[in-house]
Amino acid sequence: MTVKATSLLSILAIWVASISAVVAEPDSWWIFIFAFLASAAVGVSAWRRLGISRLIAITGTWTGAALAAGSSGDAAWVGIFAFLATGAVVYSTMRRDAWLLGLGVTAAWLATGLSVAFESADAAWMCVFAFLTAGAVANSRDDVIQGVASILLWSIAGTVVIAAGANWAWLGVIAFLLTSASLGLGGFSFPRRLEWDLWDRDNDDQPVKVVR
Secondary structure, three states: OOOOHHHHHHHHHHHHHHHHHHHHOHHHOOHHHHHHHHHHHHHOOOOOOOHHHHHHHHHHHHHHHHHHHHHOHHHOOHHHHHHHHHHHHHOOOOOOOOHHHHHHHHHHHHHHHHHHHHOOHHHOOHHHHHHHHHHHHHOEOOHHHHHHHHHHHHHHHHHHHHHHOHHHOOHHHHHHHHHHHOHHHHOEOOOOOOOOOOOOOOOOOOOOOOOO
């Protein structure tokens, strides 16, 4: 039983982003509460390999949250949904090498963070739909279709909000809905169980069939 590097790097990414946000905006100090909870969500399964896809997604999630919280103390509450998104990603069905899905989650959170940073905390509520997008994308079966859809749609939404103002933050809702609609092309599935089999004994409790 060993601690996996991707788990340690994910926790490191959470804290580097959170500390950076508080250094930039001390009023956002309470984002540390949700950084701790997110670290716990990763840490309780630190002995299984998260894979590059989850590492990308978690890093992108907290980078976006840090951009928002670091620009305004009023946006520090995005840490709540960054924590929820972290849990959704860690315990999802995402394949370890589905890096496009990780980038899809990252796109949603970076669009949210940059929208707050360039506009105002009025755009922070986009994080709710960034979280929902993370949950949907992380459990999709086709990493190409859903990954590309999320990257494209959230990039457009973020660009428009930055260019036109926080009043256009509702485009985050559209980006989530259209990304979710694309799930019909590749499929969606919930995790069948939590992957806490630390000693790789998945089949030990299964009945043995005897062929005569």
